[in-house]
Amino acid sequence: MKAPVIVAACAGLAALALAGRPAAVGAQGAASPELTTQCASCHALAKPTDATLDRLWSRKGPDLWYAGDKFNRDWLVAWLQNPTTIRPGGVLWFKHAKPGDPRDTIDTAAVEKHPKVDAATAGRLADALLQLKSGLVTDGAYNPASANMTMGKLAFSKLRGCVACHQDQAGQGGLSGPELYDAGRRLRADYVIAYTKNPQQFDPHVWMPTPTLSEPDLQRLTGYIVSLGKEDK
Amino acid sequence: MLRYGLAGLGLVAFGAAIALHQPTAAGAAENPKLQATAHLYDTYCAQCHGVQRNGKGINTVGLSVQPRDHSDTVAMSSLPRAQIVKAITEGGASVNKSALMPSWAGVLSPAQIEDMADYLAYVCKCEQAK
Numbered sequence: 001m002k003a004p005v006i007v008a009a010c011a012g013l014a015a016l017a018l019a020g021r022p023a024a025v026g027a028q029g030a031a032s033p034e035l036t037t038q039c040a041s042c043h044a045l046a047k048p049t050d051a052t053l054d055r056l057w058s059r060k061g062p063d064l065w066y067a068g069d070k071f072n073r074d075w076l077v078a079w080l081q082n083p084t085t086i087r088p089g090g091v092l093w094f095k096h097a098k099p100g101d102p103r104d105t106i107d108t109a110a111v112e113k114h115p116k117v118d119a120a121t122a123g124r125l126a127d128a129l130l131q132l133k134s135g136l137v138t139d140g141a142y143n144p145a146s147a148n149m150t151m152g153k154l155a156f157s158k159l160r161g162c163v164a165c166h167q168d169q170a171g172q173g174g175l176s177g178p179e180l181y182d183a184g185r186r187l188r189a190d191y192v193i194a195y196t197k198n199p200q201q202f203d204p205h206v207w208m209p210t211p212t213l214s215e216p217d218l219q220r221l222t223g224y225i226v227s228l229g230k231e232d233k
Numbered sequence: 234m235l236r237y238g239l240a241g242l243g244l245v246a247f248g249a250a251i252a253l254h255q256p257t258a259a260g261a262a263e264n265p266k267l268q269a270t271a272h273l274y275d276t277y278c279a280q281c282h283g284v285q286r287n288g289k290g291i292n293t294v295g296l297s298v299q300p301r302d303h304s305d306t307v308a309m310s311s312l313p314r315a316q317i318v319k320a321i322t323e324g325g326a327s328v329n330k331s332a333l334m335p336s337w338a339g340v341l342s343p344a345q346i347e348d349m350a351d352y353l354a355y356v357c358k359c360e361q362a363k
Binding site for chain 2: 056057093094100101102103159161165172173175198205206209211
């Protein structure tokens with residue numbers, strides 16, 4: 001009974017998205033109409049014009065308007081068929097936090113499960129998502145030659161405090177940010193460096209602080225993060 | 234009957250005590266600025282400093298230095314306001330504390346950071362203590 005309402009709402013959002021970015025969304029719609037009909041109700045597919053704190057509190061899923069800068073295609077296709085938890089507390093951890101002793105915890109049972117799609121749809125959706133680019137990520141910003149795993153890990157877990165909010169191994173690290181223990185399969189290195197340098201470029205109100213990092217620090221951290229979860233480590 | 238009545242009273246008193254210790258939204262309700270700052274605290278600070286402002290946030294599982302308990306009247310009263318503002322703006326390292334306390338200058342405006350210092354004084358009931 002609720003289906004027509006949802007479809008109508010999605011169509012409304014799709015129309016809004018179309019109004020915002022006619023060219024890109026048109027192309028993406030052709031690649032996979034499902035993206036606008038089944039995903040836009042929870043995910044921003046175009047850069048929001050109202051990037052307010054209220055929007056962060058009311059959105060139902062993370063933004064996908066920079067998906068093309070962010071994801072590796074193989075990971076996307078596999079994850080859309082068999083989604084796993086990326087953000088331990090859901091899209092906004094606060095909504096699932098319970099006060100406690102010795103510390104607050106996440107009510108994991110209340111964190112929503114992601115809808116699944118079949119293999120053919122996943123492939124089409126991945127192609128459509130990979131067309132969504134932000135212009136904020138520079139190709140080649142990460143230089144693999146400068147990678148140093150020992151220094152990278154030290155910066156991540158001690159010196160720069162990333163581990164406060166991100167897990168670099170399942171079960172180890174903070175819970176308010178996305179896990180990074182499979183970042184090597186999930187994320188593109190040039191996105192990792194751009195996001196780490198200035199998260200507020202992607203959302204001015206996101207609760208990752210702006211770290212003050214030197215270029216060598218950024219390179220080391222990125223080298224470490226994109227090594228995580230890779231088979232050939 | 235009397236026993237249940239007393240137990241009931243006890244529960245009510247206990248409930249009130251808990252409510253008093255949660256300056257989150259309830260206590261700040263009358264003051265719009267405190268309320269707006271409480272919302273900022275929920276978004277940015279509670280992840281480490283706890284939804285009850287007691288230093289027990291979900292992220293403390295990954296922290297080698299524990300965040301300040303902002304409800305601790307004695308400990309919070311000992312911090313000068315200028316130091317609190319500096320720690321929030323430039324991070325813990327700028328006041329010789331742990332770098333695990335991040336710098337928020339890229340997210341909060343100077344005015345919002347001043348409001349946050351007011352809010353922290355309200356949370357720890359430091360004004361009354363003085």
